[in-house]
Amino acid sequence: MSKHLLKFTVNGKKHALVVQSHERLLDVLRDRLGLKGTKEGCSTGDCGICAVLMDGKLVNSCLVFAIQARNKEILTIEGVGTAENLHPIQRAFMKWNASQCGYCIPAMILASKELLDKNPNPTSEDIRKATSGIICRCTGYVKIFEAIKTAAAEMKASD
């Protein structure tokens, strides 16, 4: 089993790790860096709840080899906001009670961030498409859509 040096940035912090070829980004984030906010739901890329942003683009971390993150910038939910300094998307999810069981919420928030970073004025259709890779089994998605609309408005107002 060959080993590789992985240098990458996670939530703004630089890391250098030795990883094996088959190690998944998901496991490196959860088990090596202790970032448990990224969840595992199916391990086959179907549910989307392990999604993180890699160079600003949403990827399923169960389908990405750790080594594919070399020299990339990864953003996980832990890098989005803190209790003292919530991101507007997190605030909006709380406002709408858009989190029920909460298991898909880190991925949903990152999908929302990818959308709103690129498109500050999303239509309903844009919002549906941006979240379509992530399964939420609790909410029926409606409050999630509302939260994203609210966050978009707040982010625009604070620009």
Add this chain to the structure above:
Amino acid sequence: MTTQTTEGLRRPQTLIVGKSVGRVDSLDKVLGKPIYTMDITPENALYLKVVRSSVSHALLKKVDLSRARKYPGVVAVVTAQDIPGINESSALLPDKPLFATDRVRFAGEPIAAIASFDPSIAEEALELVDIEYEPLPTVFSPTEALEPDSPKIHTNGNVAKHLKVRKGDVEEGFKQADIIVEGTYKTPFQEPVPLEPEAGFVIPEPDGSVTCVGSIQSPYHVQTGIAKILSLRSEQVRVIQAATGGAFGPKSDEIPVDVLGMAALVAIRTRKPAVLAYTREESMIGHTKRHPFVISLKVGVKNNGKLTAWEAKLIADTGAYASLGPLVVIRACFHATGPYVIPNVKTDAYCVYTNNTMAGSFRGFGGPQAHFAAESHMDEIAKKLGMDPLELRLINMLRPGTLTATSQLVDEGCGLEECITKAVKESDWYNKRLQYTKLNGAKKRGLGIAIMYHGNSLGPEGNDFGTVHMQIDRDGTTRLRTALTEYGTGAPSGLLQIAAETMHLPLGYFKLDASDTEYCGDSGPTVASRTITIGGRATQMVAGNLGRKLRQVAADMLQSSVDDVEVTDGVYRRKSTEQSVTFLDVVAHAYANGIPLKETGTFTAPKCDYEPQTSQGTVYLQYTYGAVTAEVEVDTETGRVQVLKIVTAYDVGKAINPISLEGQIEGGTIQGLGYALMEEMIHKNGVVVNPNLGDYYVPTSLDVPEMKSIIVEYPGALGPFGAKAIGEPPIVLPAPAIVNAIDNAIGVRLNEIPATPDRVLLALRKATAQS
């Protein structure tokens, strides 16, 4: 159409209850805090992988684990022989072993578990297990399993439960009818898909007890189950619920006992913490799903639309083990006529064993299947009568003063008519039904309706009680804890609102503690949407007692009598002098004087009273009512059905937290849309062929139609402030409403769901061939 006025109903005035407020669990969840089971696993733990049967019915001739035991890195292999207590992990009937010993009854049944510090080693060792099966005759169809010469899955036969409803005389009712309409309806195995697959870990304690942590609904069911397996006293098994990433039913019964039971065996043998997390595939095969039903209906009706007789036969496939199938069948049986007044009823419901994977608890619990059949059939009857299906429903629906199929008197807390009226208005029923008949082209549109009632809480399904503990800390933090768990519903947050309302204190002081058997008394299972109805009553009781205690302390401080003290928003005021003290003053005074600010209480619902042979009487203590309309577009060339709009109107008694309530309604509605159009666990010879989320489809954000939720409030007799169950009901009606809309669009009845493009095209072809 008369509309019952809601004025005059006694509605309690509330300040905090009834307001849309944030859930207490939201902050940790939006921050991605490590709160779920697999986020908090102990260091130096062993990880288990489960050896499962690959065949659906066989004698185990040989189970050779020797190569797996010797595989480098494998620390322990456990089987039934390692069980110090009883080899049982069941929900209701003692029919299911934790590990199969001499015989397996479904493909996926656990036989052994392998533990290693490295989960991938345990997984590799699975390949080294050598099992020899001697096939036994199989049966996969519940109707075939009912036949006398069918293979027997268990020694006492294939019927786990037969329940009857007998009211009046159906033969007499059929004689009075102008027409009789018959039909048979089929529903699939629906997979709950909680996004977090089953997970748990067990820590062996130095004193021989164990601590179990997991993704669970019902801590006390786990405690009882693990104690039995380990031969420990219940109190030696501590069960703590970690944040639970969805449940929907399967995490309430034997499945968490499977997970934690296997881990516990490894933990007590190795004296190391042991972790077991199911893969998605294991979860989909191993846990309970919604029972498939075959429902045959024969209904008599007069030309004026009055129903005269309703005969129903319901056959439920519970798979290889009963789980809660017998109780699912009770609920289905009691709801098999839909929410209608029918003088003569004869219902027979059977819970039947097969060699399929297990069915059990899943949101709705027999209600969706019963209503799919009843509500599809009402449209068929309307078609035969040449009547608007809405009119047929209005003629026959339950209203205050009428009797249900079990001759239970419908009380004033019945807002069914208002639900229908409001949903119909919002859907633009008459106008659209007319417009859509004029559409040309391959894409047709239709509008359908379905209505329901849903017996609240356990009713005949078990002892219905809830226990709540509250204590006030020195800083005023008022903590509530209960073994009624939070697994996504938001209901425990609702308990805090009820407590704050009852004590007249700001909601900000209230916190929810973890569900932990060490600190929470038994509350029964967290199922049947009973957290608000039953737990809410216990909360009112406990908060009432604690509130009185605070007023007594305030009265002492104000040198007054309790009766002269009133409290508003955390300020205690002596009415006669206008002197006041704050909540925090009162708490400080209580602590300084050694007055304990702790209360515990259990609310037990009255027993339901009905005659067991005929099921006549009170079967549930209150009902939730609802009406749903669905508007669809059917592509007659591809068979694809797109839902354009769903309107829901539910009589919830009292909305404790309207925004959370809407969330429950929307979530249940979309699960119901999945049940209608795409969700089906497919078994081939008992083997699940689509145990993954690529081949088992659940609705995504792209499937969500325009939605409108209407809340109607007719206070019920049971719940706090008149609140009724709402967790389960929203999954019931989308399927019949959508299938009725499809029929309205293309004139073809689908008797079986899901209404996949294949089924729609086939039904269209059949209809064309027949005409």
